[in-house]
Each structure stands twice: as C-alpha cells, then as structure tokens.
Amino acid sequence: xxxxxxxxxxxxxxxxxxxxxxxxxxxxxxxxxxxxxxxxxxxxxxxxxxxxxxxxxxxxxxxxxxxxxxxxxxxxxxxxxxxxxxxxxxxxxxxxxxxxxxxxxxxxxxxxxxxxxxxxxxxxxxxxxxxxxxxxxxxxxxxxxxxxxxxxxxxxxxxxxxxxxxxxxxxxxxxxxxxxxxxxxxxxxxxxxxxxxxxxxxxxxxxxxxxxxxxxxxxx
Numbered sequence: 001x002x003x004x005x006x007x008x009x010x011x012x013x014x015x016x017x018x019x020x021x022x023x024x025x026x027x028x029x030x031x032x033x034x035x036x037x038x039x040x041x042x043x044x045x046x047x048x049x050x051x052x053x054x055x056x057x058x059x060x061x062x063x064x065x066x067x068x069x070x071x072x073x074x075x076x077x078x079x080x081x082x083x084x085x086x087x088x089x090x091x092x093x094x095x096x097x098x099x100x101x102x103x104x105x106x107x108x109x110x111x112x113x114x115x116x117x118x119x120x121x122x123x124x125x126x127x128x129x130x131x132x133x134x135x136x137x138x139x140x141x142x143x144x145x146x147x148x149x150x151x152x153x154x155x156x157x158x159x160x161x162x163x164x165x166x167x168x169x170x171x172x173x174x175x176x177x178x179x180x181x182x183x184x185x186x187x188x189x190x191x192x193x194x195x196x197x198x199x200x201x202x203x204x205x206x207x208x209x210x211x212x213x214x215x216x217x218x219x220x
Contacts, residue, residue, distance in 0.1 A: 001025075001046065001199060003065055003079060005052035009035040011067065013045040013080055025080070046082030048075055053099050060108040068099030074113060074123075076160035085132050089113075089123050091138065103155040103164065105150050110182065112164060114152035116122060118142025122181055137184055142176055144189055167207035 001016040002022065014022040032039050036046045050069040058064050060078075064085070067075040073206040074089040089111070089137025091097070098116040104113075111123040111132070122137040142150035147169070154167045157178070164176045 003055060005055045006068060007035070007051040007070075008037050008039065009048045009051055010039055011045040011048060011052070011055070011065075011077060011082060011202070012043045014043065014137065014203075020170070037078075046077055046084070049073065053100050056102045056104065058108055059104050059106055064109065066102050066104075067107055067218075068113065071095065072097040072099060072115065074099060074102070074151050089132055089136070091121055091136055092195060094119070094121065100151065100153045101155045103157050105157065105178070107161075107162045110178075112155055112157075112181075114155045114166060114168075116151045118147070118150040118152060118168070120155075120176075120181075125184070137181070139181065141148055141168075142188070145174070145191060148210070150188075151206070153206050153208055154210045155197050156212055158212050159214055165210055165212075167210055171205050171207055173207065173210075 004012045004014065004015065013025050015025050017023045030174050031045060032041060032047060035051060037042055038112040045055055048067055048069060049069045050073065052069040052072055057065055064076060064078050067077055069106055071074065072090060074084040074095045075085060077083065094115065096117065099113050100116060103112045108128045113121045115121065118141050120139040120141055121134045125132045136190060149169055151168045152166050156165050161178055164178050164181065166174045166176060173192045178187065181188045
C-alpha cells in the first residue's frame with residue numbers, strides 16, 4: 001500500500017494493482033470537509049489537524065505512519081484504519097514550528113524531526129511498544145552555525161544509524177554523529193556546502209531532499 005498526504009489536511013491510501021496502477025481505498029463513506037475544502041471519500045484514509053508537510057512509515061511497526069504538520073505537531077496514524085494514536089508529539093515551545101522532514105532510526109526507538117526554525121528535535125522511547133517520551137531533545141542548528149536563518153528542510157540517516165545529515169538554506173549539509181545527539185553531547189558540527197563552482201548558495205537556495213545509498217560499495 002501507498003499513503004499520501006497533502007496540504008488539504010487529508011491522508012489517502014492507495015493499493016498497487018499489477019505493475020503500474022494505483023487504486024484508491026479508504027474508510028470514509030461520504031464527502032468530507034477539511035482545510036476549507038470538500039473531499040470525495042474515495043481513497044480517503046484520515047483527516048489531520050493541519051496541513052501535511054511530510055510523512056514517514058514507522059520502521060518495525062510498519063503498520064503506522066508519522067505525519068508532520070505545518071503547526072509543528074507530529075501525528076501517529078495506523079494503517080489501514082487511519083486511526084490516530086492517543087499520543088501526538090509536540091514541543092510546547094515549538095507551536096507553529098513547521099515540520100519539514102522526519103527520520104527514524106532502524107530500531108524505531110528514535111525519531112528526528114526537522115523544523116522551519118532551524119531546530120532539530122529528537123523523540124525517544126525505551127521499547128517500540130511503548131509511548132514516546134513527551135519531552136524531546138532540541139538542538140538549534142541555526143544558532144550553532146551562527147546564521148541569521150537556517151530552515152532544516154531535509155534529513156537522512158546513514159544505513160548504520162551512525163550519522164544524521166541535515167540540510168537547508170544556503171545549500172548547507174550538516175553532518176551529525178547520532179550517538180552525540182542521543183547522549184545530548186553534540187558540540188561540533190561538520191558543515192559542507194555545494195561545490196565552489198555553484199554560486200547559488202543564498203538564503204533562498206534550499207536542499208529539499210537527501211538519501212543515503214542503502215548498500216554503499218566497500219571502498220566508499
């Protein structure tokens with residue numbers, strides 16, 4: 001199945017038919033209104049509390065998705081029911097701090113969220129069948145880089161969960177050791193930008209997506 005989210009506050013569920021066809025499936029029986037619009041019920045999985053910026057399937061528990069919203073909240077939704085878990089993840093100091101990206105460690109015990117304020121938040125739990133701790137660790141990547149603006153637009157974890165790469169304005173890439181983040185001992189950031197030949201590295205020049213190769217060659 002495929003889950004999609006959009007800025008009209010809707011989650012939709014699609015089933016792959018054959019090699020090239022997506023067929024909508026969902027639980028709503030009638031037309032529904034959200035974000036000021038009416039939506040046809042076909043394929044509608046759930047209505048969220050705000051516009052959706054990003055969603056990621058939870059590893060290990062691959063029957064649910066984490067949904068990042070414009071207002072700074074992360075909802076946890078079951079698939080295929082669309083039911084929202086009892087717990088939303090929200091920093092009391094982060095209201096309105098848009099969630100741009102999410103990344104899970106492979107054991108599903110740590111969730112990293114990237115925000116428009118330049119902050120990186122880390123949510124943890126002891127076991128995958130437990131609720132997340134209500135307080136997150138917060139790292140101000142904008143402040144640590146001495147920048148007037150740095151929106152964290154993209155995150156990715158290395159396949160071994162050793163490094164987290166964050167990126168945003170000025171086409172900057174910030175390399176972060178995961179163990180230092182989890183131990184709350186992050187001090188030094190390794191910052192890199194695009195090649196010198198690329199002159200477009202201003203405040204409005206963003207990196208929008210990142211991905212590690214899943215199986216890098218031995219000499220990489």
